[in-house]
Amino acid sequence: MQPILDYLAANEPRFVSELCDYVRFPSVSAQSNHSGDVRACAEWLASHCTSIGLTAEVHKTPGNPVVVARTARARGKRRPHFLVYGHYDVQPPEPLELWKTPPFEPTVVGRKLFGRGASDNKGQNLAHLKAVESYLKTGTELPCDLTFVIEGEEEVGSKSLAGFLKANRRTLACDAVVISDTGIPSLKHPALTYGLRGIAALEVRVDGPSRDLHSGIYGGSLDNPAWVLCQLLGGLRDARGRVTIPGFYQGVEPLSRFERRQLARLPFSEVAYRKFLGVPKLSGESGFTPIEQRSARPTLEINGLTSGYQGQGSKTIVPAWASAKITMRLVPGQLPQKVLQYAVAHLKKLCPPTVRLTVERGHCGDPYLVSPSSEMAQAGLRALQAAFQRPPLLMREGGSIPIVNDFKRILGVDTLLLGLALPDDNLHSPNEKFDLDSFALGSRMSALLWPELTAAVGK
């Protein structure tokens, strides 16, 4: 491996300059005036892939194109095939006035490269491309076949990706997917993310009188929908912070001692976390640490409340209706549609006959888990250890990454989440940056990963 690592070290300044070229494209998928920039970025990326020795094409979709780049297949040999997913589109840069340097004029300060998309996700997918380049340019044989799938709609919901995967199921058939689009606690704490929470959304609406009524004239003789809503929602958790919907915890796999030990290794300061959130005191399901609560335990959150008069001053009404938006974060073992069904049944059972209740089911996303003791996970951990020279941690993310479920559903394979973003990378915020050490270590990790993964597939 030494020639590869030497190549990565020797060419780092050029890699940074190439990352600047990449970041310079304002490939904002949410803003239609940038559709030309999105296309230009895809073209640049494909030609960059070609320049490092890959076969690349800009693949049309009903939305923004997907850049597909492949290594040359070894003749007559059936080798393991891995897919590297990334995205070249970026979040809108607004509010512009909060940027210290222009978002699309990449600026290096010390070991930080500032610019929209530097970390999310251009820097992270370029790190993988640079690793492959180091194989190809040093004449080192790759132990496996690789296909890069870098899409242009991740920031707007990856609407064309599932269709693309289905249409190309045969050529994309692979042994696993690798994604670097998550975070790690610090460069001293490289980590593998082995679990993601799922999601189930619903909207609750309580209808009372046919119009807002004068609270003086009628108040007291009919039920108040806002009050009913508060009582329904207020009762959805108990004093221990547990969700009271019968069946909610059905199938939830208990955290193993191994997992809890791993999660406890993540750096965490309660005081700093509390200050970061801006709350006077942390709160959550009792018997679990904050890290467990936010990543490995299911929750219910009220995302919004609406009822009656919300303007200045007061308006003396019994409001005609009240509504709430709710999302539940689910963990492996829970079935989103089942949980929604339990929630609807519970709310209907509790609702008094004095109002009309409507519960609308929203979107669902499955939770995701790759066993941290699987051969694949172990391979990822070894690559992290070798690249960062630190014992890697095992993490779970509290959010959902729906494409991971697309890969599982359509291609039937697991995903290794090997994120390179740092907590202060300002993802989706002004002054986004990518750490150049993370870029360099990430390239090393990727280079070291392919032999490890290939070996794991063989086992």
Add this chain to the structure above:
Amino acid sequence: MQPILDYLAANEPRFVSELCDYVRFPSVSAQSNHSGDVRACAEWLASHCTSIGLTAEVHKTPGNPVVVARTARARGKRRPHFLVYGHYDVQPPEPLELWKTPPFEPTVVGRKLFGRGASDNKGQNLAHLKAVESYLKTGTELPCDLTFVIEGEEEVGSKSLAGFLKANRRTLACDAVVISDTGIPSLKHPALTYGLRGIAALEVRVDGPSRDLHSGIYGGSLDNPAWVLCQLLGGLRDARGRVTIPGFYQGVEPLSRFERRQLARLPFSEVAYRKFLGVPKLSGESGFTPIEQRSARPTLEINGLTSGYQGQGSKTIVPAWASAKITMRLVPGQLPQKVLQYAVAHLKKLCPPTVRLTVERGHCGDPYLVSPSSEMAQAGLRALQAAFQRPPLLMREGGSIPIVNDFKRILGVDTLLLGLALPDDNLHSPNEKFDLDSFALGSRMSALLWPELTAAVGK
């Protein structure tokens, strides 16, 4: 009294035509483009008062003028003095497209006079003026002195009235105030309103994290302000529909058997009321009838809820804050400021340390009660009986009429509420009308009232 009653009957067609003249003024106090019309209406009213034999003046205030009209004081005699309050300003007529006849082109259909302000309050105060006219034009001596105070800002909060009362405390010193600006169930059910509910408003705000947080990344490890708000508010009533704030019911006078019997005489159909409200089932404090619940018992109502994301679709956040607007309707014996204090203390006690609670106190209004067995109330009931030829009912109103407390506070006198509006008068709505029978019977009632009230003051 016969010449007076004959005069009223004989001149009715002219009275209706005068009411049309009065209603023709678009004296909309809420709309500044009508300030000329408001002034013209006041001038017309004053000159009308002069034409029937009163001394009238248009009294300037910082807002719209007050029309003050007096009967000639009897020489050397100290007679009882009563004040008749009314207002010549009207609600805006919008939405215009829902009117079947133009709001300021009064139209008589059968025994109904349609037009904005016909019932609220021009027809009702003109009925009292016509009663006085019948004394003056028939040469019948009035048993008392009368002063009409007809203001032009009732529909925008009577902002100038208290100052006017204070500045003219001496000339307005009187034995009682008579107001016809409330309603009765039907012409077969004349009624005296002897009680009004008071009010106490507050706004509750729960602050959690310093900004909306990603519910996937952080949810579960901090408290959700919307959920805390729901739990706080949800707990403010018990299964019997009683408010759980300690001290809330302090001072509430129990309903006497006499009062309950009187309230039970009011015409009421539960089915029709439920349909009118548009609710599947009525609801309220157990042990009380709907009429008692909405007029004679204290209540708490949530008037509005605000938190987080309220747009289309879903947004997966833990909202930074949640707030609610609340008003409590209070009955005689309750002190609004005390009740607010109890509510604040209770909410503070219940609020968990995981969020910050702010409770802002809003406006207050005292409840009002004139004993239905007082000499004054009895006098009013006798006048109603004689005019309507039906046994009058005793009512309470669930709303508040703040000026009644101004009269009590500034002039130290009680108010008799002898409303003439019918439930289908469309007050504040399109197609407002005044019933011409109510107009005629109201004039008779007013004519018959002064001897009764004078006798009551003597007792």
